[in-house]
Amino acid sequence: MKFYPEHYKIKDQRMKPFIDPEEIWDFINNTKPTKERVREVIAKSLNKERLNLEETAALINATDPELVEEIKQGAKDLKTKVYGNRIVLFAPLYVGNKCTNNCKYCGFRATNKDAVRQTLSDQELIKEVEALEDNGQKRLILVYGEHKHYSPEFIAENVKTVYNVKKGNGEIRRVNINAAPLEIDGFRTVKEAGIGTYQVFQETYHPEEYKKYHLGGKKRDFDYRLTSLDRAQEAGLDDVGIGALFGLYDWRYEVLAMVRHTNHFEACYNVGPHTLSFPRIQDASAIDVDPKYMVNDDDFVKLIAILRLAVPYTGMILTARESQQVRREVMAFGVSQIDGGTKIELGSYKETQNEVQNLNREQFAISDNRSLAEIIDELIENEYLPSFCTACYRLGRTGEHFMEFSVPGFIKRFCTPNAILTLAEYIEDYATPETGEKAWKIIDKEIKGLDNEKVVGQLNERIGKIKNGERDMYF
Numbered sequence: 001m002k003f004y005p006e007h008y009k010i011k012d013q014r015m016k017p018f019i020d021p022e023e024i025w026d027f028i029n030n031t032k033p034t035k036e037r038v039r040e041v042i043a044k045s046l047n048k049e050r051l052n053l054e055e056t057a058a059l060i061n062a063t064d065p066e067l068v069e070e071i072k073q074g075a076k077d078l079k080t081k082v083y084g085n086r087i088v089l090f091a092p093l094y095v096g097n098k099c100t101n102n103c104k105y106c107g108f109r110a111t112n113k114d115a116v117r118q119t120l121s122d123q124e125l126i127k128e129v130e131a132l133e134d135n136g137q138k139r140l141i142l143v144y145g146e147h148k149h150y151s152p153e154f155i156a157e158n159v160k161t162v163y164n165v166k167k168g169n170g171e172i173r174r175v176n177i178n179a180a181p182l183e184i185d186g187f188r189t190v191k192e193a194g195i196g197t198y199q200v201f202q203e204t205y206h207p208e209e210y211k212k213y214h215l216g217g218k219k220r221d222f223d224y225r226l227t228s229l230d231r232a233q234e235a236g237l238d239d240v241g242i243g244a245l246f247g248l249y250d251w252r253y254e255v256l257a258m259v260r261h262t263n264h265f266e267a268c269y270n271v272g273p274h275t276l277s278f279p280r281i282q283d284a285s286a287i288d289v290d291p292k293y294m295v296n297d298d299d300f301v302k303l304i305a306i307l308r309l310a311v312p313y314t315g316m317i318l319t320a321r322e323s324q325q326v327r328r329e330v331m332a333f334g335v336s337q338i339d340g341g342t343k344i345e346l347g348s349y350k351e352t353q354n355e356v357q358n359l360n361r362e363q364f365a366i367s368d369n370r371s372l373a374e375i376i377d378e379l380i381e382n383e384y385l386p387s388f389c390t391a392c393y394r395l396g397r398t399g400e401h402f403m404e405f406s407v408p409g410f411i412k413r414f415c416t417p418n419a420i421l422t423l424a425e426y427i428e429d430y431a432t433p434e435t436g437e438k439a440w441k442i443i444d445k446e447i448k449g450l451d452n453e454k455v456v457g458q459l460n461e462r463i464g465k466i467k468n469g470e471r472d473m474y475f
């Protein structure tokens, strides 16, 4: 096997492609997953150290059921250590589905003449945000196709519009974006509008396979997409989200490539990605994808556990593409954020009835159609602490200046108290009495787990203020 030391600091350059398929396959083909090695790697990760490619490959190659169980248990333990019981909630808001690209897996692809094309007007956008606020949402991700209409200025205007919508006690406190890659100036424009994270998924990190799925439009350029979040960093946007669309190519390759992408950011910008996403392909109108690389549920759990161990400090997002059963199962292995009450048909949040899914109006089919209230209720039943916290980014705790686990006691000092405050607001404003009762019990239990008396005192005082109608307090 070729020897690749972790020399990316010398090798990698800003805004230059960094993926070498041969290097990635070498690690997969030549790393031996002996019991001792796999256990050493899990122990390193539990020490909150990021894994290198060889170490990640050892986990990927482990197939002995006993070792796979140890990997999953390691991920569970690490998640509890790094994130506690918190699960952060958000909702996607599709703003426009016009698209000039031709991605073979997507219902919005330009050649899909059955797709109903729509871009929300300002008024429609406001109505959607009001409906989301009425459900208790505080964090949104705006989603767009790739089209000249969706310029950085257009997106920035949308972001400002969303932040200005206040209904009752409702407000959106963090707007993230999932849209086409921008130039540096474009990223600057959206950053100035106050966005949180900018997500761009590479879909597949294999350049040749990539060409097979992306038949036309700007997205066909693999390298331009690969370096897009470098341009975001250049613009000072240091909360970026990466991802691969699982089912396009071998999952083992994509997992290693995501770790390689993390290495690249660290080498060039001294910061890892803010979040990892690992969507699995769902049915879509006009989809044309060979099922050969589809990822089964067992491998899906394993890959989530491996990603958790490989990059211990990065948020991991699991969406409503997955069924409620799968979400319940895999959440324990490292997921830190989920969407709730998701509707991806444009303009559908304002509808009170859950319409039957119409694939011609959606990018793909979602599997978990439950309301935010139902999801929160289930989280509480399973002893998770639902959180709508937005404190860090609003206080400038982002990027290299901030990695939550690197600050001793950070979770107990900031994250858990903030999760509790946002849950208390949710109970007061939106929860049913039954959910509220259970949620207060979870809050009591979480407060008992905090050891800093001063923080507990401040927290109880703030909960009292929330009960008296004050909102938006954070540590």
Ligand code: SAM
Pocket (backbone or CB within 6 Å): 105, 106, 107, 143, 144, 145, 146, 178, 179, 180, 181, 200, 201, 203, 244, 245, 279, 280, 281, 282, 283, 284, 287, 321, 363, 364, 365
């Ligand atoms: N148009 C922008 C782009 O392509 O980057 C915005 C992203 S797209 C609206 C959001 C993501 O959905 C894509 O990056 C892709 O990973 C995912 N996606 C597309 N088709 C999908 C499908 N059939 N099933 C699951 N996820 C899909």
Ligand code: SF4
Pocket (backbone or CB within 6 Å): 099, 100, 101, 102, 103, 106, 107, 108, 109, 110, 144, 145, 146, 219
């Ligand atoms: Fe367009 Fe994005 Fe769909 Fe590709 S994945 S067709 S770029 S909306």
